[in-house]
Amino acid sequence: MRSADHLVRQMAASGVEVIFGIPGGANMPFYDAILNSDIRSILVRHEQEAAHAAEGYAKIKGRPGVCSGTSGPGATNLITGLVDAAMDSVPVVAITGQVVRAFMGTDAFQEADIVGLVLPHIKYAVTVKDARRLSQEFVNVYSIAMSNRPGPALLDIPRDVMQEEVDDDFAFLEPEPYFRRSPPEPDVGSIMEAAKLLAMAEKPVILCGGGVIYSGASAEVLELAEHLACPIVTTTMGKSAVPENHPLVFGVVGMHGRVEADLAVTESDVILCVGTRLSDRAVGPAKEFEKNRKIIHVDIDTSEFGKNARPTIALPGDAKHVLRELVEYLKHIAARKPESPLVQRLRDIGAAYDEYMLSLDDGSRLHSWKVVSLLSQELPPETIVTTGVGQHQMWAQLFWKAKSPGSWITSGGLGTMGFGLPAAFGAKVAAPERPVVDLDGDGSFLMTCQTLACVTDYELPVVTIIFDNRALGMVRQWQDMFYNKRYKDVEYTDRTDLVKLSEAFGVEGVRVESYEELLANVKRAVRNNQAITVDVPVDRGELVFPMVPPGRWLTDVKLPPGFEVSERILSIGR
Amino acid sequence: MRMLIHVDLINSPDAVAKMMLTVKQGGLSIETMSFNSVDDGRKLSGTLTLIGPEEKGEWLAKKLLNFPYFHAAKMLKLE
Numbered sequence: 001m002r003s004a005d006h007l008v009r010q011m012a013a014s015g016v017e018v019i020f021g022i023p024g025g026a027n028m029p030f031y032d033a034i035l036n037s038d039i040r041s042i043l044v045r046h047e048q049e050a051a052h053a054a055e056g057y058a059k060i061k062g063r064p065g066v067c068s069g070t071s072g073p074g075a076t077n078l079i080t081g082l083v084d085a086a087m088d089s090v091p092v093v094a095i096t097g098q099v100v101r102a103f104m105g106t107d108a109f110q111e112a113d114i115v116g117l118v119l120p121h122i123k124y125a126v127t128v129k130d131a132r133r134l135s136q137e138f139v140n141v142y143s144i145a146m147s148n149r150p151g152p153a154l155l156d157i158p159r160d161v162m163q164e165e166v167d168d169d170f171a172f173l174e175p176e177p178y179f180r181r182s183p184p185e186p187d188v189g190s191i192m193e194a195a196k197l198l199a200m201a202e203k204p205v206i207l208c209g210g211g212v213i214y215s216g217a218s219a220e221v222l223e224l225a226e227h228l229a230c231p232i233v234t235t236t237m238g239k240s241a242v243p244e245n246h247p248l249v250f251g252v253v254g255m256h257g258r259v260e261a262d263l264a265v266t267e268s269d270v271i272l273c274v275g276t277r278l279s280d281r282a283v284g285p286a287k288e289f290e291k292n293r294k295i296i297h298v299d300i301d302t303s304e305f306g307k308n309a310r311p312t313i314a315l316p317g318d319a320k321h322v323l324r325e326l327v328e329y330l331k332h333i334a335a336r337k338p339e340s341p342l343v344q345r346l347r348d349i350g351a352a353y354d355e356y357m358l359s360l361d362d363g364s365r366l367h368s369w370k371v372v373s374l375l376s377q378e379l380p381p382e383t384i385v386t387t388g389v390g391q392h393q394m395w396a397q398l399f400w401k402a403k404s405p406g407s408w409i410t411s412g413g414l415g416t417m418g419f420g421l422p423a424a425f426g427a428k429v430a431a432p433e434r435p436v437v438d439l440d441g442d443g444s445f446l447m448t449c450q451t452l453a454c455v456t457d458y459e460l461p462v463v464t465i466i467f468d469n470r471a472l473g474m475v476r477q478w479q480d481m482f483y484n485k486r487y488k489d490v491e492y493t494d495r496t497d498l499v500k501l502s503e504a505f506g507v508e509g510v511r512v513e514s515y516e517e518l519l520a521n522v523k524r525a526v527r528n529n530q531a532i533t534v535d536v537p538v539d540r541g542e543l544v545f546p547m548v549p550p551g552r553w554l555t556d557v558k559l560p561p562g563f564e565v566s567e568r569i570l571s572i573g574r
Numbered sequence: 575m576r577m578l579i580h581v582d583l584i585n586s587p588d589a590v591a592k593m594m595l596t597v598k599q600g601g602l603s604i605e606t607m608s609f610n611s612v613d614d615g616r617k618l619s620g621t622l623t624l625i626g627p628e629e630k631g632e633w634l635a636k637k638l639l640n641f642p643y644f645h646a647a648k649m650l651k652l653e
Contacts, residue, residue, distance in 0.1 A: 115588055120595045124642050125588065144642055178642045303636035306629050 003131035004033040004162035006170070010135040012037055013172050014142050016066050018057065018429055019095070020050035024070025025110060026097025029162035042429065042458060045450040047074055049422040051081020052448070055090045056386060056426025059409050062214070064091040064145040065426060071097045072110030075156070079118060080416060082152040086121040087413025088237055089210060091150035093142055094118075100160040101129055115156050124179075125154035131164035136173055143175035148183050149301040150214060183300050184316035191325050194272070194296045194313045198326075199334035201270035201294075203342055204230040207253065207283075210237030211275015211300060211319050213406045218242050220323035221274065227330060229337040231346055233261040235282040236412040238275070240402035250346055254282040255548045256394040259565065260350040262546065262554040265289075267342060274298045275319045278308040279413070280551075286310075288553035298322050349565055354399075356563045368392060368467050368538050371518060372399035372439065375465070378519055379526065383435045384409065384427045388420035388444025391473035394544045396439045418447030421464060425451050428460040435463065435526045442468045442498065449501060452533070456506035461531035463522060464502075469540045470494055477543050491540070502533035511535040576605065576652040577631040579622045581638060582645040585611055589643035593620065596641075600634045602626035617645070623652070 007030070019041045023031040034041050044050045047069040054065030069075050075096040085092040099108045104127075115125040124144045128137045134157065141153040174180070198204050206225055212218060218241055225232045225248045232242055233253045242249050251258035253265050265271065265283065271293055276282065278297075283289040286309040297304070297311035298319055305314040315322050357369050372395050381403035387393040387410045402408045409427060411419035424438035445466050455462050467473075476490040502509030508525075512518045512534055525532040545560040559565065583589040590609065597604065605623040612619045624631060628651060635649040 116591065119588060119592050120599070123640065140642070149640065178645060181639075181642075301636075301640060303633050303640065305636075307633055310629075 001166065001168040002029060002033065002162065003134045003164050003166045004029040005036065006135050006166050006168070007138055007162075008033040008037045008039060009170055010138055010173060011066070012039055014139060015063060016142075018042060019066045019068050020044055020053040020057070020426065021068030022047055022050065022070065022074060024074045024097060026071035026099060026159045027068060027074070027095070027157070027162075028097070029159060030068065030095065030097065030157065042454065044422070045453055046448070047077035048080050048418065049425075049448055049451050049454070051078045051092060051094065052084065052416075052419050052422035053426030053429065054092045055081060055085050055088075056409055056423035057430045058091050059406060060384065060427045060430035064093045064142055066093045066095065068095045069097070070110065071099050071114075072112045075114035076112055076117065082118055082154065083121045084411055084414040084416045084419065085152040088411065089150050089214070090152070091145040092152040093145050094152065094154040096154065096156045098127060098156045098158040101158045104158065115154065118154055121152070123151040123153050125156065127156040127158070128161055129158065131161045131166050134161060134166075136176065139173045140175050140179040143179045147179070148181060183318045184302055186315065186317035186322045186325055188325070190313055190315055191322065192329055194315060195326055195330040195333060197270055197294055197296060197313065198228060198272065198330060203268050203340070204228050204270045204272065205264045205268040206230060206232045207265065207271055207273045207276060208232060208234045208238035208241040209274060209276025210235070210241070210412075212238055212241035215275060215300075215319035217274065217320040217323050218405045220320055220327055222246065224272075224323060224327050224330065227327065227336050229339045229343060231264040231343055233264050235276050235279070236397060236410060239397060240404070240406055240408035242405075243403050244401040245403055247347070248343065250350060252397045253554070255550070256397060256544055256546065257548075257554070258350060258398060259353050259546050259557065259559065260346040262548070262557055263349065264342075264346055266554050268293050270294045270296065272296045272298070274323065275300070277304050280308070283309065284548060284553045285551060352565065353563065356560065365539055366515065366518075366536055368395040368542055369399050370515065371465070371467070371536055371538070372396050374515055374519060375437070375522065376401045378523060379437065380435055383407065383437055384424075384431065386410065386420045386424040386427060386436070386438045388438075388440040389415045389417045390441045390444060391469075391477060391542065391544050392439055392441040392444075392467035394474070395467070398544075400439070417444040420444055421448050421451045421462070424462045424464070425454055425460060428462050429458075432460060437463045437465065439465050440467070441473060442466050442470060442492065443472045445498070446496070450505070452502060452505035452507045455531050461525070461529055463525050463531070464533045465522070466498055466533065466535050467538050468498060468535050469538050469542065471540045473540070473542070474544070476540070480543065498533065498535045507531045507533050509533040509535065511537070575625070575628050577624050577628065578650040578652055579624055579631065579635060579647065580650070581620045581622070581647045583618050583620060583643050584645075585615055585618045586643070589618070592641060592643050593638065596634060596637055597622070597624065600626065600630040600637075602630055602634065
């Protein structure tokens with residue numbers, strides 16, 4: 001059989017069900033082999049979509065999403081999605097065609113050194129030149145994408161390698177030794193030390209990153225928080241690690257964090273950070289974060305310890321495993337604590353912020369925060385939400401209450417505009433029975449809007465809500481705040497009709513003028529499992545607050561004009 | 575500070591490139607480096623003298639082990 005047939009057989013045996021991609025000259029034997037298999041191929045309209053759809057799929061399935069492109073531009077178009085996956089630790093496998101071996105290195109038609117191009121941002125990439133190694137290399141790549149800290153990996157295959165005949169003996173292959181490294185073993189001594197620190201803490205806080213979701217450690221986090229009666233906050237990637245309607249969960253921290261979440265961090269004397277790289281966007285300058293508090297850092301990737309902030313205690317290992325031992329030991333040495341005054345005050349501040357923001361609605365226009373808030377109240381708890389990147393993403397982060405683990409999918413590290421719609425499509429492929437809603441900006445939407453063609457063709461209905469301010473809102477906000485309102489290249493005209501654009505792809509489009517209209521359309525689409533694009537006009541002048549200016553500590557937060565919490569902050573300090 | 579990094583890696587230009595790119599990510603400067611093939615040419619053994627913050631050297635040695643190109647990586651402080 002051809003090595004491409006052997007590969008596809010191995011892929012199916014490894015559990016691959018879907019491939020997002022586009023065929024071309026160099027990967028045609030691969031697509032020809034897929035034709036003979038049960039693997040479903042989804043024809044996207046641009047390879048970037050394929051990579052983001054694979055990310056959305058992987059996030060829901062908890063196993064690698066697979067995408068494919070041909071050599072040259074097909075492969076290079078995947079790169080944004082692969083770097084996005086690297087930044088957010090998403091398991092994605094890319095399979096690229098390559099020119100035939102004899103032409104490699106000759107600047108042949110559609111030749112690009114895709115392995116060289118992705119190397120800085122990928123766990124492993126290889127060009128397979130020996131057809132007999134192809135299936136084994138796939139198994140290695142598939143395994144490494146998911147093992148320990150997940151991330152992207154790439155298999156590059158010259159066309160003639162795919163066509164070469166190999167033995168048709170088929171055996172299920174295991175990854176080779178260096179591709180199945182065990183996670184670091186938890187250190188019992190350090191866990192006991194950490195438990196003592198938490199037991200003695202006056203104001204402990206738990207900060208969850210995306211690692212909590214991958215590890216499936218939600219129950220352990222909640223058990224620990226309930227025993228300590230301490231607040232839980234999350235990073236952008238950790239949002240939905242724990243249900244946000246739980247009384248101890250206070251939302252996302254950081255530059256555009258919830259005011260009560262940022263306060264929980266600044267007030268803490270011990271912070272348990274789980275599965276997070278402690279990025280500047282989440283915790284601000286490391287020197288400030290390290291000051292006045294002890295840091296316990298749990299991570300499967302030991303290179304994260306001290307990369308951004310120095311931990312007092314480092315706990316290597318899988319989060320679920322480490323937290324399980326931590327909870328058990330803590331219960332032995334400390335009784336369950338009663339609810340702290342800090343928790344109640346944080347709750348009051350959060351409620352006051354919500355109340356203040358909603359009070360700004362005078363009925364004259366639609367407000368982004370109210371749109372998100374209403375959708376959060378009305379949509380089913382199992383709803384999967386994706387976002388683009390920009391102001392709408394921050395409003396979603398602030399006001400969407402994620403209720404099921406892993407149901408929040410966003411581009412956190414790379415901040416890739418255009419992520420939302422293809423990621424939503426990939427999530428819908430993974431979970432066709434669940435409502436999938438893309439909360440998008442008009443700028444982000446227009447970068448990958450052709451994904452709507454797939455929504456129609458494959459009858460996988462995604463609900464797209466466009467926060468339409470006819471601007472690159474977040475860039476405009478920075479020009480407003482840090483460039484003396486000198487706006488440059490951030491505003492669009494209103495000539496692009498997003499409703500007609502959606503209709504052109506075969507997806508119903510509506511422009512709404514009221515919250516009632518919005519909810520009626522969205523609820524109808526969800527109830528009937530229909531695709532819809534809802535164009536929601538919002539004010540170009542909206543600024544997202546809270547906002548911590550770049551490079552500043554969380555206490556330097558700028559609150560919405562008119563919202564005053566200083567008395568409450570002072571009383572927490574006391 | 576100066577530090578020595580010893581690394582065992584697969585014998586491929588990609589692995590060496592990944593090594594260099596990770597050194598770059600750590601913001602470390604290179605003083606010397608040498609790679610020799612071992613194990614009948616299947617692997618490379620590399621020694622690098624690098625200059626930069628100690629914690630970046632420690633980060634590098636740990637980070638490399640996230641990638642299957644690298645089989646072992648150790649950092650030794652020189653001064």
